Amino acid sequence: MASPLLEVKNLVVRYAIWGGILRHKVGEIRAVDDISLTIDAGETVGLVGESGCGKTTVAKAICNILKATAPGVIEQGEVIFHSANGPVNLLPLGRAEMRAHRADIQMIFQDPFASLNPRMTVREIVERPLIVHTDKSRKARRQIVDSLLERVGLQPADATRYPHEFSGGQRQRVGIARALSVHPKLIIADEPVSALDVSVQSQVINLLRELQSEFGLAYLFVAHDLSVVHHISDRIAVMYLGNLVETGDSEAVYRHPSHPYSQALISAVPHPVAGSSREDRIKLTGEIPTPVNKPSGCPFRTRCWLAREECEQSLPPLQQKESGQLAACPWV
Numbered sequence: 187m188a189s190p191l192l193e194v195k196n197l198v199v200r201y202a203i204w205g206g207i208l209r210h211k212v213g214e215i216r217a218v219d220d221i222s223l224t225i226d227a228g229e230t231v232g233l234v235g236e237s238g239c240g241k242t243t244v245a246k247a248i249c250n251i252l253k254a255t256a257p258g259v260i261e262q263g264e265v266i267f268h269s270a271n272g273p274v275n276l277l278p279l280g281r282a283e284m285r286a287h288r289a290d291i292q293m294i295f296q297d298p299f300a301s302l303n304p305r306m307t308v309r310e311i312v313e314r315p316l317i318v319h320t321d322k323s324r325k326a327r328r329q330i331v332d333s334l335l336e337r338v339g340l341q342p343a344d345a346t347r348y349p350h351e352f353s354g355g356q357r358q359r360v361g362i363a364r365a366l367s368v369h370p371k372l373i374i375a376d377e378p379v380s381a382l383d384v385s386v387q388s389q390v391i392n393l394l395r396e397l398q399s400e401f402g403l404a405y406l407f408v409a410h411d412l413s414v415v416h417h418i419s420d421r422i423a424v425m426y427l428g429n430l431v432e433t434g435d436s437e438a439v440y441r442h443p444s445h446p447y448s449q450a451l452i453s454a455v456p457h458p459v460a461g462s463s464r465e466d467r468i469k470l471t472g473e474i475p476t477p478v479n480k481p482s483g484c485p486f487r488t489r490c491w492l493a494r495e496e497c498e499q500s501l502p503p504l505q506q507k508e509s510g511q512l513a514a515c516p517w518v
């Protein structure tokens with residue numbers, strides 16, 4: 187049986203809204219609202235949903251980088267990482283305690299330009315985690331960087347170049363090499379191909395897939411685009427306004443979406459599932475509410491064609507559906 191590598195349990199993340207001349211807290215954004223999900227060793231879990239639904243917030247909470255980057259953030263729940271020394275809840279760990287686990291969980295970002303220091307050469311960028319997390323010699327580090335660059339499809343000569351000298355796809359390869367340098371168990375990939383040309387997207391995705399089997403990596407793969415996520419994920423989790431509305435086996439969710447929101451997302455995929463026609467496409471109407479004034483009950487009810495009075499009362503729990511996945515709608 188597959189063993190869990192990461193268990194997110196009842197994760198809640200609230201950002202502070204600051205205002206006034208004295209910059210005091212004037213409100214809160216409930217960006218992630220009680221989410222639970224697991225990632226097994228070697229598995230890919232796809233996390234999808236519209237802009238602002240909280241995907242990046244989940245990604246950052248898992249890496250425990252929110253406290254350092256979002257002043258006043260409140261995090262609840264648990265992020266249990268099953269390390270070689272047993273399970274540990276990462277969420278409450280401070281900077282120093284987190285160091286022991288940083289190498290195990292690496293992140294790659296949507297915009298490799300913003301995440302790569304423009305003043306560092308590619309060698310310095312890829313070598314940096316090795317300096318921070320290992321005591322390898324200069325020579326050993328050099329060899330590792332050279333073989334990593336080659337492995338991700340760059341030339342050893344690229345090591346002395348700077349990020350701005352590369353194309354978007356090549357920059358993402360540098361980001362991947364950096365993440366791989368310390369042998370992570372889990373890579374959190376936050377929209378790693380969204381900023382790339384379509385032709386380059388598939389090259390980078392193929393690289394990620396090859397590396398997965400070679401290095402035994404697990405991925406949390408964040409994306410807007412369900413057609414991308416569906417191809418590479420073992421399981422899919424669909425988010426809407428901070429909540430998980432559906433989760434399960436990738437094929438089950440893609441072929442038989444069992445939450446109206448997932449149905450709408452999948453019907454928007456340019457190559458519809460066999461059997462459905464363009465006329466079947468679901469067009470979502472109504473404004474997307476914001477996490478600041480989230481609707482009561484089911485957050486999707488203001489745009490849902492199946493909504494009824496009960497949906498205003500309480501959030502439907504995730505329940506098992508015929509095709510095996512869990513979905514938070516009793517009406518599908």
Ligand SMILES: Nc1ncnc2c1ncn2[C@@H]1O[C@H](COP(=O)(O)OP(=O)(O)OP(=O)(O)O)[C@@H](O)[C@H]1O
Nearest residue numbers: 201215217236237238239240241242243244256477
């Ligand atoms: N540092 C922050 N401070 C305050 N609010 C934030 C912060 N970061 C994100 N938010 C808000 O939290 C909500 C979730 O944002 P998040 O970036 O996690 O969404 P996302 O699903 O990754 O969106 P996208 O697809 O656009 O990347 C949004 O309403 C966003 O405006």
Ligand SMILES: [Mg+2]
Nearest residue numbers: 241242243376
């Ligand atoms: Mg995001």
